[in-house]
Amino acid sequence: xxxxxxxxxxxxxxxxxxxxxxxxxxxxxxxxxxxxxxxxxxxxxxxxxxxxxxxxxxxxxxxxxxxxxxxxxxxxxxxxxxxxxxxxxxxxxxxxxxxxxxxxxxxxxxxxxxxxxxxxxxxxxxxxxxxxxxxxxxxxxxxxxxxxxxxxxxxxxxxxxxxxxxxxxxxxxxxxxxxxxxxxxxxxxxxxxxxxxxxxxxxxxxxxxxxxxxxxxxxxxxxxxxxxxxxxxxxxxxxxxxxxxxxxxxxxxxxxxxxxxxxxxxxxxxxxxxxxxxxxxxxxxxxxxxxxxxxxxxxxxxxxxxxxxxxxxxxxxxxxxxxxxxxxxxxxxxxxxxxxxxxxxxxxxxxxxxxxxxxxxxxxxxxxxxxxxxxxxxxxxxxxxxxxxxxxxxxxxxxxxxxxxxxxxxxxxxxxxxxxxxxxxxxxxxxxxxxxxxxxxxxxxxxxxxxxxxxxxxxxxxxxxxxxxxxxxxxxxxxxxxxxxxxxxxxxxxxxxxxxxxxxxxxxxxxxxxxxxxxxxxxxxxxxxxxxxxxxxxxxxxxxxxxxxxxxxxxxxxxxxxxxxxxxxxxxxxxxxxxxxxxxxxxxxxxxxxxxxxxxxxxxxxxxxxxxxxxxxxxxxxxxxxxxxxxx
Numbered sequence: 001x002x003x004x005x006x007x008x009x010x011x012x013x014x015x016x017x018x019x020x021x022x023x024x025x026x027x028x029x030x031x032x033x034x035x036x037x038x039x040x041x042x043x044x045x046x047x048x049x050x051x052x053x054x055x056x057x058x059x060x061x062x063x064x065x066x067x068x069x070x071x072x073x074x075x076x077x078x079x080x081x082x083x084x085x086x087x088x089x090x091x092x093x094x095x096x097x098x099x100x101x102x103x104x105x106x107x108x109x110x111x112x113x114x115x116x117x118x119x120x121x122x123x124x125x126x127x128x129x130x131x132x133x134x135x136x137x138x139x140x141x142x143x144x145x146x147x148x149x150x151x152x153x154x155x156x157x158x159x160x161x162x163x164x165x166x167x168x169x170x171x172x173x174x175x176x177x178x179x180x181x182x183x184x185x186x187x188x189x190x191x192x193x194x195x196x197x198x199x200x201x202x203x204x205x206x207x208x209x210x211x212x213x214x215x216x217x218x219x220x221x222x223x224x225x226x227x228x229x230x231x232x233x234x235x236x237x238x239x240x241x242x243x244x245x246x247x248x249x250x251x252x253x254x255x256x257x258x259x260x261x262x263x264x265x266x267x268x269x270x271x272x273x274x275x276x277x278x279x280x281x282x283x284x285x286x287x288x289x290x291x292x293x294x295x296x297x298x299x300x301x302x303x304x305x306x307x308x309x310x311x312x313x314x315x316x317x318x319x320x321x322x323x324x325x326x327x328x329x330x331x332x333x334x335x336x337x338x339x340x341x342x343x344x345x346x347x348x349x350x351x352x353x354x355x356x357x358x359x360x361x362x363x364x365x366x367x368x369x370x371x372x373x374x375x376x377x378x379x380x381x382x383x384x385x386x387x388x389x390x391x392x393x394x395x396x397x398x399x400x401x402x403x404x405x406x407x408x409x410x411x412x413x414x415x416x417x418x419x420x421x422x423x424x425x426x427x428x429x430x431x432x433x434x435x436x437x438x439x440x441x442x443x444x445x446x447x448x449x450x451x452x453x454x455x456x457x458x459x460x461x462x463x464x465x466x467x468x469x470x471x472x473x474x475x476x477x478x479x480x481x482x483x484x485x486x487x488x489x490x491x492x493x494x495x496x497x498x499x500x501x502x503x504x505x506x507x508x509x510x511x512x513x514x515x516x517x518x519x520x521x522x523x524x525x526x527x528x529x530x531x532x533x534x535x536x537x538x539x540x541x542x543x544x545x546x547x548x549x550x551x552x553x554x555x556x557x558x559x560x561x562x563x564x565x566x567x568x569x570x571x572x573x574x575x576x577x578x579x580x581x582x583x584x585x586x587x588x589x590x591x592x593x594x595x596x597x598x599x600x601x602x603x604x605x606x607x608x609x610x611x612x613x614x615x616x617x618x619x620x621x622x623x624x625x626x627x628x629x630x631x632x
Contacts, residue, residue, distance in 0.1 A: 013044050014180070015031060015045070015182065015185075017188065018049045018186065018187050019190065020056070020188075021136070021190060023588045023589045026078070027588075029091050033619075034088050044150075045152040048140075048156065051157065058212070059136060060130065063214065067130075067241065067242075068112055069602070072125060073097040073125055076604065077603060078136065079092060080612040084613045091146070106120060106121065112126075159542055163185075163552060186588065187543065187544065187587045188587075188588045189543075189544070207526050207528075208525065212235075221267050223266060224267065227268070228499070228508055228525065228526050229269060230527065231273055232278055232279065232491075234471075235529050235530050240483065244479075249261060249263045251479055258482045260485070260486040262486065269490065270491075270493065270510065270521055276494050276514075280468055281413055281473065281477040282472065282473055283416065283424060283427040287333060287421040301321070301439070313453045314453045314461060315453065315456065318443045319381075325432055326430070326432045327364050328348075329432040337423055381464065396516060398517035398519065400492065402491075403491055403492040414481065417477070418474060430468050441610070455563065458562050493512050493521065508524070552582065553574035554567050554575060563594035566591045571617065572614055586618045588611065588618075
């Protein structure tokens with residue numbers, strides 16, 4: 001690499017990183033690490049392009065403390081592990097938990113306010129999202145300082161709007177009128193928001209189409225008014241918390257029961273969604289959940305591809321393996337709870353031997369039949385998708401029955417979450433869907449499924465897996481239940497209610513569509529409690545849309561009503577409208593959702609993290625391309 005270093009020093013390479021969230025900063029760290037390893041002093045100029053000097057909007061450092069991360073602080077780190085970046089040593093530093101402890105921050109008795117009073121923060125605390133924003137800004141400054149001897153870093157508070165190809169380089173245009181000549185481009189901007197388009201004729205101004213930023217978007221909603229929130233996921237939870245805890249409401253516990261104490265500033269809240277289904281709460285994590293899977297692994301998926309054909313059907317081929325592994329995870333957790341987690345390898349050895357002899361299903365069936373806690377992975381995976389969909393279900397008899405079913409489902413799930421993975425085999429089994437996410441990726445990404453199966457996966461199964469593994473903190477579920485008990489939150493409409501604007505009374509009308517007894521509710525406001533992503537990349541007004549219109553990139557499956565991803569190869573290079581991959585451009589993150597799976601997450605310490613591995617491979621490509629040019 002010595003000659004390479006000499007050439008680099010005489011020929012500065014320019015790299016643009018568009019977007020400085022986890023993905024963009026991960027790329028920056030890799031550029032620094034490779035430059036340091038190769039002693040390429042000042043051979044790279046890295047341009048960081050972000051419209052705000054305070055980082056990505058989702059981690060706005062000014063947002064209120066009650067808007068929390070849904071991952072505990074001990075499981076968050078921007079610094080990669082050698083498992084993710086084996087070919088170039090990672091930059092070392094503090095994870096989020098170590099970072100807040102080092103600064104002496106404390107968490108107040110309300111359980112979410114972080115400052116200079118309260119108890120010490122623990123590794124299993126959920127912290128305000130603003131702190132993650134501050135952590136990312138600190139990381140950026142740390143890399144800038146450590147990289148001074150190796151790379152030039154130039155920051156641009158702007159939006160990239162256009163791209164022009166100039167021989168073997170690019171000219172990137174920004175919305176402030178400036179341009180950047182560059183050799184390589186990383187696009188890590190996240191999912192593109194859809195333009196706010198009215199879905200209702202003649203509606204009033206009381207339609208809040210963009211959920212963020214909070215609490216600003218909900219400032220106009222007055223106490224005593226009725227607001228309908230379209231969504232039951234994390235975005236909707238943020239809005240509910242903003243309208244209650246954010247307005248001075250409090251949770252008090254009396255005789256072990258959480259009660260909501262109103263401030264008097266709350267509106268009346270109606271929450272609903274297309275499915276009508278709640279998310280599962282995140283459990284207390286205490287058990288060693290990761291183990292070498294017995295059946296849900298790459299070799300068995302490869303065997304299926306050989307026997308079935310190159311493209312698989314997720315429901316037919318993959319789900320049975322996942323269900324079996326959930327069964328294994330359940331009984332492993334029960335064994336660990338009853339006999340000690342250090343002894344669970346004994347059970348796993350027995351189950352591996354049973355699998356080798358073709359008796360695994362029989363052994364698991366025997367365990368199931370003798371277990372006092374009945375467990376069926378298929379029913380557990382689908383349970384919340386059965387009862388409210390059943391036309392004859394008691395839950396769909398009327399509004400009271402549905403609200404009762406919803407509340408009981410949350411109460412049961414909250415009880416399991418409070419037990420945690422140490423004491424709840426059910427939660428340990430569900431966590432298998434999260435722990436083995438990379439195996440799911442291996443099964444579904446880069447056209448591994450048939451088109452029909454891919455569409456079903458990235459709608460039905462993706463939503464199901466999110467509902468299982470990306471739910472709210474158990475503390476937030478307790479707040480939801482308290483709000484329902486206090487009569488402030490109403491969830492009685494059932495699945496997929498009809499929404500219309502009533503001109504005669506200037507209100508929104510929400511009507512049940514699946515309840516046996518018709519139920520109507522009127523609301524002053526309608527809030528879109530879910531993120532709206534662009535469906536046609538050509539419509540985007542920033543760099544992605546410009547590149548699509550010029551043919552630099554294309555949509556993966558224009559025929560699909562579900563998948564709106566940018567078409568990329570396995571190295572994350574975009575494929576042009578002529579079918580050729582541009583090996584000097586990389587697209588990472590939510591823009592690829594559909595070509596790849598589960599791109600929206602924060603990175604964790606001491607484990608393999610796919611996004612960091614992707615960044616490592618991409619930056620290694622740059623050094624490889626330079627080496628090739630030297631050897632030519």
